[in-house]
Amino acid sequence: MKATLIKNPSSELLSKLAQHEQSVFGQAGLDEWSLGYLIRHGRVYLLEDDYEVMGLAELIRDFDKPDTAFLIGLSIKSEKQNQGLGSYFLEELIREISNSYVSKVILTVDSKNHPAVSFYKKNGFIQFDQIKDYYGQGKDRLLFKRHLPPACRQAGSAIGY
Numbered sequence: 001m002k003a004t005l006i007k008n009p010s011s012e013l014l015s016k017l018a019q020h021e022q023s024v025f026g027q028a029g030l031d032e033w034s035l036g037y038l039i040r041h042g043r044v045y046l047l048e049d050d051y052e053v054m055g056l057a058e059l060i061r062d063f064d065k066p067d068t069a070f071l072i073g074l075s076i077k078s079e080k081q082n083q084g085l086g087s088y089f090l091e092e093l094i095r096e097i098s099n100s101y102v103s104k105v106i107l108t109v110d111s112k113n114h115p116a117v118s119f120y121k122k123n124g125f126i127q128f129d130q131i132k133d134y135y136g137q138g139k140d141r142l143l144f145k146r147h148l149p150p151a152c153r154q155a156g157s158a159i160g161y
């Protein structure tokens with residue numbers, strides 16, 4: 001199992017990533033277009049096993065608060081969920097972005113997505129807000145945050161395997 005920052009993806013990889021997004025999130029999954037600019041101007045991490053996509057995570061840095069990263073999405077292949085991979089992947093990417101002067105990670109979750117709410121709480125995130133119609137009418141979201149301790153911000157250099 002290997003977690004890597006994606007750079008210069010082939011069209012084949014981009015297509016595989018978009019397929020992964022659709023299979024986990026359905027219509028709300030990111031397409032090749034969005035993944036293309038997020039890879040080049042944000043951060044997209046891939047969790048893979050023997051060239052198979054096991055998980056994907058996308059982040060952007062907040063323009064108004066540059067020490068804050070927004071985790072757009074984190075997903076694990078459906079058949080591999082609830083086996084510890086998401087927790088491993090999350091820690092690896094947090095360790096990696098903490099080297100980019102990021103001291104806080106924020107994200108949104110659908111309050112009805114109980115596995116994800118439970119997952120983030122279990123992994124040190126706390127809810128700090130709730131925004132109605134965040135992604136359009138009826139698509140309310142809970143906002144979670146996790147502060148990265150200074151030790152974490154200094155630790156490590158390359159993403160672990």
Ligand SMILES: CC(C)(COP(=O)(O)OP(=O)(O)OC[C@H]1O[C@@H](n2cnc3c(N)ncnc32)[C@H](O)[C@@H]1OP(=O)(O)O)[C@@H](O)C(=O)NCCC(=O)NCCS
Pocket residue numbers: 024072073074075076077080081082083084085086087088109113114115116118119120122
């Ligand atoms: C949310 C997600 C990333 C978590 O990754 P994971 O590999 O499944 O999670 P882990 O095995 O590392 O962690 C397990 C914990 O997550 C939560 N969890 C994961 N799957 C769950 C399920 N099917 N039912 C209930 N809780 C679940 C629980 O808190 C669980 O801890 P517990 O076993 O002590 O109850 C993954 O389930 C996923 O991709 N879900 C679909 C996409 C999604 O909703 N992403 C989050 C919003 S962006």
